[in-house]
Amino acid sequence: MIKALNQIGRYFLMIGEVFYKPVKWKVMKTLIFKEIDDLIIGSMGIVAFISFFIGGVVAIQTALNLTNPLIPKSLIAFATRQSVILEFAPTFISIIMAGRAGSYITSSIGTMRVTEQIDALEVMGVNAVNYLIFPKIIAFSLYPFVIAIAMFLGILGGMVAGVYGGFIGQAEFLQGIQTDFIPYHIFYAFFKTFIFGFILATIPSFHGFYMKGGALEVGKASTTSFVWTSVVIILLNYIITQLLLS
Amino acid sequence: MIEIKNIEKSFGDTKVLKGISAVFETGKTNLIIGQSGSGKTVMIKSLLGIHTPEVGTISFDGRIYSKMTPDEKRTLRTEIGMVFQGSALFDSMTVEENVGFPLKMFTSKRNREIRDRVNEVLQRVNLEGSNKKFPAEISGGMQKRVAIARAIVNNPKYLFCDEPNSGLDPETSIVIDELIHEITKEYDITTVINTHDMNSVLQIGENIIFLKNGKKEWEGDKEEILETRNKSIIEFVYSSDLFKKVRENLLAEEEEEDNK
Numbered sequence: 001m002i003k004a005l006n007q008i009g010r011y012f013l014m015i016g017e018v019f020y021k022p023v024k025w026k027v028m029k030t031l032i033f034k035e036i037d038d039l040i041i042g043s044m045g046i047v048a049f050i051s052f053f054i055g056g057v058v059a060i061q062t063a064l065n066l067t068n069p070l071i072p073k074s075l076i077a078f079a080t081r082q083s084v085i086l087e088f089a090p091t092f093i094s095i096i097m098a099g100r101a102g103s104y105i106t107s108s109i110g111t112m113r114v115t116e117q118i119d120a121l122e123v124m125g126v127n128a129v130n131y132l133i134f135p136k137i138i139a140f141s142l143y144p145f146v147i148a149i150a151m152f153l154g155i156l157g158g159m160v161a162g163v164y165g166g167f168i169g170q171a172e173f174l175q176g177i178q179t180d181f182i183p184y185h186i187f188y189a190f191f192k193t194f195i196f197g198f199i200l201a202t203i204p205s206f207h208g209f210y211m212k213g214g215a216l217e218v219g220k221a222s223t224t225s226f227v228w229t230s231v232v233i234i235l236l237n238y239i240i241t242q243l244l245l246s
Numbered sequence: 247m248i249e250i251k252n253i254e255k256s257f258g259d260t261k262v263l264k265g266i267s268a269v270f271e272t273g274k275t276n277l278i279i280g281q282s283g284s285g286k287t288v289m290i291k292s293l294l295g296i297h298t299p300e301v302g303t304i305s306f307d308g309r310i311y312s313k314m315t316p317d318e319k320r321t322l323r324t325e326i327g328m329v330f331q332g333s334a335l336f337d338s339m340t341v342e343e344n345v346g347f348p349l350k351m352f353t354s355k356r357n358r359e360i361r362d363r364v365n366e367v368l369q370r371v372n373l374e375g376s377n378k379k380f381p382a383e384i385s386g387g388m389q390k391r392v393a394i395a396r397a398i399v400n401n402p403k404y405l406f407c408d409e410p411n412s413g414l415d416p417e418t419s420i421v422i423d424e425l426i427h428e429i430t431k432e433y434d435i436t437t438v439i440n441t442h443d444m445n446s447v448l449q450i451g452e453n454i455i456f457l458k459n460g461k462k463e464w465e466g467d468k469e470e471i472l473e474t475r476n477k478s479i480i481e482f483v484y485s486s487d488l489f490k491k492v493r494e495n496l497l498a499e500e501e502e503e504d505n506k
Contacts, residue, residue, distance in 0.1 A: 023351065024350075026350070112336075115332055115337070116331070116334035117337070120328065120330060120334040122296070123294055123296070123323065123326065123406075124324075124326075124347075124348055124351065124352075125320050125323030125324055
């Protein structure tokens with residue numbers, strides 16, 4: 001328990017340090033663009049693939065469970081939209097990102113720790129926490145953009161599966177996705193996405209930065225980081241939903 | 247010149263450095279030697295400000311580290327070059343980017359000026375033509391030379407080397423030792439090397455400090471180390487069969503000369 005509290009305290013101290021004594025903008029600018037390329041652009045493929053097929057599966061599952069002829073078919077589209085916007089895109093994709101980007105962050109920073117690259121930065125007088133973690137936080141501020149694409153592709157996947165699977169007509173689907181649309185849900189989804197983006201940048205960085213040992217420990221740190229990032233995302237998802245939607 | 251006075255450092259109940267005093271002179275290659283666990287690494291980390299000694303002072307050309315303001319400490323760090331045991335090159339950067347990194351971070355030099363200076367130091371360490379290679383594409387010896395180039399690119403006043411020869415073959419080790427020695431003279435810097443490589447000791451040891459159990463056991467130069475009667479240092483220096491034979495031959499030669 002004490003160890004866990006110690007780790008939490010250390011995490012928040014690290015967050016404070018991220019914004020202290022920043023490195024030169026000229027250097028930081030390059031690092032930010034590199035991180036955007038690695039973490040955001042580099043994740044687009046897997047995010048697009050998963051979103052499209054998850055959307056399709058949600059539409060098919062909903063269609064197969066609608067056995068009552070009194071329920072309009074447009075509910076398939078409505079359910080797909082709500083599931084994708086409220087949960088599948090922001091939360092499910094964030095868990096995938098914890099595996100994809102999170103493990104990458106932990107292993108790359110962890111390897112820098114093992115090979116004394118972080119010591120080299122510190123000896124030179126560079127704020128290593130700012131140098132390594134701040135660009136990742138800024139890159140992840142674009143994470144809602146990824147989720148917006150995931151939402152679009154999820155609904156598109158639902159439409160393709162629904163229409164070409166013969167479960168619903170295209171006009172009905174388009175009507176369904178506009179039914180009872182509440183713009184606040186978009187705000188809710190993007191708000192939590194923004195928070196998850198911060199978590200995705202900082203928890204894996206924390207596990208990489210403070211890891212001790214060699215190559216084996218880098219692997220262990222990546223696994224631990226994935227577990228904790230997922231746990232925190234799930235817990236925050238519950239808290240945010242309770243606060244904003246209930 | 248770096249001067250340490252009576253420094254003590256503990257980790258929990260274990261006292262690692264027990265009142266060490268020494269002077270590391272400018273323009274000389276100062277070596278810290280000793281067995282594993284003797285306190286060498288803690289001492290060099292204390293000099294670098296990574297560890298803070300509980301007792302004693304460390305001064306850099308008269309500037310006492312513990313009395314410096316954060317800004318002064320930051321300035322001091324830009325005057326320090328460090329060569330790590332494993333080179334610690336940034337593996338996402340090319341050789342050129344690695345060497346130019348301190349200039350990019352701490353100077354307002356333009357890209358062209360940085361490139362010129364990088365080429366100059368790469369030439370100095372005999373690595374011209376390797377600018378665009380990544381650390382993974384070059385040998386261990388070349389990596390060490392890149393690390394030396396990165397350490398000297400910003401004209402440091404102090405150069406620290408932690409086991410610069412570890413993992414290198416004897417021939418490459420000599421090249422690295424000579425390079426560090428030449429650079430020390432050429433740039434007139436204070437060089438402190440942490441090593442247990444006896445070849446380095448005998449080749450470039452102008453001021454040698456021998457640590458044992460956290461205490462300074464002996465101090466001298468490469469000539470004096472061969473003649474010392476200190477038991478601990480004899481055991482340490484002549485621990486290998488090769489050096490034992492060298493010592494036997496030296497003593498035999500001495501005896502012969504005395505008989506004549």
